[in-house]
Amino acid sequence: MPDEITSTLRAALSRLEVERQRIDRQITAIRTALGGVSDGGRGPARRRPRMSAAARRAVSQRMKAYWAARRRAKGGAKGASSAKGASSAKGAPSTKAPAKAKAKTEKPAAK
Numbered sequence: 001m002p003d004e005i006t007s008t009l010r011a012a013l014s015r016l017e018v019e020r021q022r023i024d025r026q027i028t029a030i031r032t033a034l035g036g037v038s039d040g041g042r043g044p045a046r047r048r049p050r051m052s053a054a055a056r057r058a059v060s061q062r063m064k065a066y067w068a069a070r071r072r073a074k075g076g077a078k079g080a081s082s083a084k085g086a087s088s089a090k091g092a093p094s095t096k097a098p099a100k101a102k103a104k105t106e107k108p109a110a111k
Contacts, residue, residue, distance in 0.1 A: 051059075
């Protein structure tokens with residue numbers, strides 16, 4: 001590279017480094033004013049401890065009992081809504097029934 005370009009680039013680099021130091025000082029001052037918060041106030045990310053197999057099994061049993069009690073309180077059986085032609089929970093007919101009825105009423109295309 002020619003000497004004049006090199007000297008210009010070095011001068012620009014030194015000015016940018018001085019500016020970066022000035023900005024870093026300002027950032028430090030602002031963080032100090034905020035009470036040491038550096039990432040928007042969220043604090044350090046914490047990892048959740050691993051759950052043992054026994055703990056997972058206990059949670060699973062509790063949730064199964066919870067949902068079984070909810071179903072009993074609602075008065076519905078576990079598989080009642082999944083039967084063919086059954087109505088939905090709100091009393092509306094199943095969405096599968098009209099499609100099947102439509103398929104039976106369509107005539108084959110003429111050749």
